[in-house]
Amino acid sequence: MGFQQGLSGLNASSKNLDVIGNNIANSSTVGFKNSRAEFADIYASSFASSSTIAGIGVRVSNIAQQFSQGNISTTNNALDVAIVGNGFYRVEDKAGNISYTRNGQFQVDREGYINNNGQYLTGWTTDPNSGLLIKGGIPKPLQLTVGNIGARATGGSGSSNAGIQMVINVDAAKPILDRTAPPTGVGPLSITDPTTYTHSTSATVYDAQGVSHSLTYYFTKVDTNKWELQTSFDGAAPVPADPTQTLGTAPNATPTQGYLYFDGNGKLLSATSTPAAPADAVATFNYSTTLVAPNGATSPFTFNVNFAKSTQFGSDFGVNSINQDGYADGRLTGLSIAKDGTIQGNYSNGQTKTVGQLVLANFPNNQGLQPLGDNRWAQSYASGEPRVGDPGTSDLGSLQSASLEDSNVDLTAELVNLITAQRNYQANAQTIKAQDQILQTLVSLR
Incomplete structure (x- = not known):
């Protein structure tokens, strides 16, 4: 027995403790996805064909995030939105960089953009003349018109029931x-x-x-x-x-x-x-x-x-x-978001108006996404290309407004894992101590 096995075990156990500690630290982070450390044993390549040679330790082969569904908590904010099922919000920064998140804590900034920590929520916008959604192509940052909706004369709707x-x-x-x-x-x-x-x-x-x-x-x-x-x-x-x-x-x-x-x-x-x-x-x-x-x-x-x-x-x-069908002028007083991501503006004159529709994205391999921090991920070669669509279609989940997805960390399980990882660390330290004692014995021979 050498020091290599024990040292690699200490390193692996330390990484495991880091992962568990990060999970525990983010147990209250909205939309957080817990991770687990995955390990692999190590053999020297020259000894690989021999069945009588012990391995030379362990290594961390991967830190894999687990994209299971978190619990849903209700709030009083219509712009808090939870994804129920698969998918990520597609967000864009001011430089045009795209990332993906499960954190549905959105706000409206002074320019009317729906954003999360400076990341603009993207989706389908509406035609300013017809008011219809413009679907297809590349989703755009959703911006609300917080000013006047404008007035319409009785009989001006153009519908069969006008007047x-x-x-x-x-x-x-x-x-x-x-x-x-x-x-x-x-x-x-x-x-x-x-x-x-x-x-x-x-x-x-x-x-x-x-x-x-x-x-x-x-x-x-x-x-x-x-x-x-x-x-x-x-x-x-x-x-x-x-x-x-x-x-x-x-x-x-x-x-x-x-x-x-x-x-x-x-x-x-x-x-x-x-x-x-x-x-x-x-x-x-x-x-x-x-x-x-x-x-x-x-x-x-x-x-x-x-x-x-x-x-x-x-x-x-x-x-x-x-x-x-006529109405007076009105200003935006509130918003509501449907299960399919349609955003309705509520105005002071009692009218409602579709102001956009947010989209979701999903990937062939979610675990291949590159973590960016702030509960965001970036596309990578391993994740594959994103599939973008309306919530509730294909394999994309639906939305729940005035709700948030909690962290999927099981705090009880993580505390048990913490005890196990601590014991592993102590055990590996003991192998180094035993090897040190053996060497001391050899040095003491006359």
Whole structure:
């Protein structure tokens, strides 16, 4: 027995203690992956063919990180994101260097970039005009627009449901009101006299500069299953929404938007229903008004109004649903991140907007990644090329917002390993001590 075996054992045990100590030190580090020391025995090459020769010690063949899943802890920060499954966040520094991490503690810097310790989170950005995600190619650093989202006029969404969608129920039990002059009738509509109409309701609409306006609808039962509809914009006297439209009006009469007709079952008639509604029906119509506004918003202000699925039943008047696609200006107030990495911005005007989508990357051999510190790794020849994609696709894990992945260090196991490594170190020290005593004996021979 020589000193070589014991010395190599001391070196290997010392390395093992370093690895265990590093695991213990990072037991609370978010996204940390523990490591283990792997050992190999050593033989002198000239003795390799002999089975009677003892080895010359041990060496550390590898320090292998273990990429098992850590526990998930919840937080109160929507930008804390945990990966559940395989994959790494792809981050980029200011110089364009790419690295990968499992640490999902992200913040927004003063320029709007989502980053972790100066490393910008990358993903798919959105087209500034359409708002759609631009997927494919090289992921880019995700930057939020923290300023104004901008305003949109009612009817400006361009969708099939642009404008106002209103579903109402008018009370079938209400009496018919005669538009002739008193004392036989109630006369023309007066918005200040509730005896001249049956029901009314209002909707808020927005002009092109995001200024809100009130559009009030007045419903008057003028015949069996027939309701007159008139409108008032910002409290002004009722006028036709479309100056060229004179449906339901007579010379010198109060202008009327048109009429809502219902069948014997209380369902709204339209041009396509059976039976078809008369020509003056306005189940869907185009509303247009010339704005008289000091803000100078675009005029005429035009949008569609749709009463589809409205009813006439013997119950109280009510607005069952109302939707309109305009909104005022708003600023970013919060963020939410979906399982697939889609980042939604929440704005002060109640709107949400997709502002980007983060991506994940995975490798053929995760243990081949080069550690960089700060819970980051770099691609290497041994790791292979990264596969980048949306979370939840292929072999990539999904995301959990307002959560973090804990270190995967098992502290109890590491403390047991620490005791074992300490005993190994002591045992190897004893072999050196024994060899020293043998040499002392030889030197003492006379």
